[in-house]
Amino acid sequence: DGTGAPAEPRPAAGLPGAAAGRRAPAPLGLVAELTHRCPLQCHYCANPVELTRQRDELDTEQWLRVLDQARGLGVLQVHLTGGEPLLRRDLTTIVAHARELGLYTNLITSGLPLDGARAAELAEAGLDHVQLSVQDADPVNADAIAGLTRLNGPTGHERKLAAAALLTAAGLPLTVNAVLHRGNVERLGAIADLAVDLGAERVELAHTQFYGWAWVNRAHLAPSDEQVHRAERDVAAARARHGDRIEITHVVADLHSGTAKPCMNGWGNEQLVVAPDGAVLPCLAAAQLPGMPVPNAVTDGLAASWHDSPAFNRYRGTDWMPEPCRSCDLREQDFGGCRCQAFQFTGDAGATDPACRLSPHHHLVHAPAPAPGPAPLPRRFTAPVPPAPGPA
Numbered sequence: 605d606g607t608g609a610p611a612e613p614r615p616a617a618g619l620p621g622a623a624a625g626r627r628a629p630a631p632l633g634l635v636a637e638l639t640h641r642c643p644l645q646c647h648y649c650a651n652p653v654e655l656t657r658q659r660d661e662l663d664t665e666q667w668l669r670v671l672d673q674a675r676g677l678g679v680l681q682v683h684l685t686g687g688e689p690l691l692r693r694d695l696t697t698i699v700a701h702a703r704e705l706g707l708y709t710n711l712i713t714s715g716l717p718l719d720g721a722r723a724a725e726l727a728e729a730g731l732d733h734v735q736l737s738v739q740d741a742d743p744v745n746a747d748a749i750a751g752l753t754r755l756n757g758p759t760g761h762e763r764k765l766a767a768a769a770l771l772t773a774a775g776l777p778l779t780v781n782a783v784l785h786r787g788n789v790e791r792l793g794a795i796a797d798l799a800v801d802l803g804a805e806r807v808e809l810a811h812t813q814f815y816g817w818a819w820v821n822r823a824h825l826a827p828s829d830e831q832v833h834r835a836e837r838d839v840a841a842a843r844a845r846h847g848d849r850i851e852i853t854h855v856v857a858d859l860h861s862g863t864a865k866p867c868m869n870g871w872g873n874e875q876l877v878v879a880p881d882g883a884v885l886p887c888l889a890a891a892q893l894p895g896m897p898v899p900n901a902v903t904d905g906l907a908a909s910w911h912d913s914p915a916f917n918r919y920r921g922t923d924w925m926p927e928p929c930r931s932c933d934l935r936e937q938d939f940g941g942c943r944c945q946a947f948q949f950t951g952d953a954g955a956t957d958p959a960c961r962l963s964p965h966h967h968l969v970h971a972p973a974p975a976p977g978p979a980p981l982p983r984r985f986t987a988p989v990p991p992a993p994g995p996a
């Protein structure tokens with residue numbers, strides 16, 4: 605049925621972008637998007653605007669076979685994400701199986717559906733690490749960003765704080781994640797302080813990556829240059845304030861830096877994504893790229909997807925690169941940037957990432973984004989009409 609042991613892969617020579625006769629190295633990480641269901645509706649969500657419905661999700665056995673295949677392919681780490689993975693009732697089974705295979709397991713969660721019994725069960729199953737999202741240090745604003753209405757009882761933000769306490773009580777190492785944008789970046793320092801109070805070992809302060817819903821809402825989310833510069837100063841101040849009590853990671857705003865980010869550490873180089881319906885993708889946003897047949901973990905298998913599929917080979921290595929990347933000294937460090945960002949701005953996924961100041965399309969990142977409406981669109985299962993890619 606295609607879900608068993610990975611098929612023996614064939615050589616990749618002759619496929620577009622593949623270096624002739626050279627096989628891709630084993631992937632290090634699997635990003636397992638267990639579900640797109642989520643109790644939150646964050647405006648900055650990087651999930652695709654066409655979300656996968658529950659009826660199309662892989663079932664438990666299929667996810668366990670995905671993990672078997674990943675281990676067989678050489679994967680060492682699995683990142684369980686969504687949507688909200690805690691909405692899968694089989695999450696503990698999936699974690700336990702990953703640990704039996706010797707995989708490092710990382711859960712990326714909003715924390716809202718967590719209770720003490722679930723936290724203990726996940727720790728018992730061998731979960732290695734949890735990344736808990738917070739939307740802001742200000743509770744009212746945090747719930748507004750998450751699209752939550754503040755009714756009677758604990759707010760979404762308060763439930764996240766409670767989840768952090770449950771996770772640390774269960775002995776699980778905790779990273780607090782916050783996505784930064786125009787509406788919260790000025791409280792970056794307070795978010796770092798909150799992470800310390802929550803007992804996190806690490807806080808990741810990441811400027812919004814503009815894919816999916818975040819791309820649709822870019823006009824409402826994009827920070828100003830002044831906010832981005834101030835964020836750098838605030839991160840330095842937070843590091844000085846907290847010393848080595850917490851590791852503070854700052855994911856910079858590539859669209860403001862003039863440099864391209866090494867997206868996924870190279871296309872088909874280190875990681876692969878399996879979407880809720882089993883689609884195997886080189887990154888979280890690749891499903892939007894036109895003319896790219898997407899392999900499936902159930903019907904095609906992970907090994908064939910990784911080694912042989914046109915999707916994974918199209919932008920692998922450096923042979924596909926146009927100028928100025930082709931002759932640039934940085935091409936093996938940033939891999940020409942992000943294919944999805946190149947597509948979103950120019951309509952051509954094979955273009956140099958416009959975030960790079962050397963790109964002939966760099967001016968597009970400074971053009972005002974078209975706004976879909978007066979307010980950001982909350983993430984939901986009824987997809988809006990996404991803005992057309994390419995220059996207006």
Ligand code: SF4
Nearest residue numbers: 864929932935940960
């Ligand atoms: Fe990176 Fe290409 Fe820009 Fe060089 S030209 S810095 S390889 S994106």
Ligand code: FES
Nearest residue numbers: 867887942943944
């Ligand atoms: Fe797809 Fe960067 S998100 S290549």
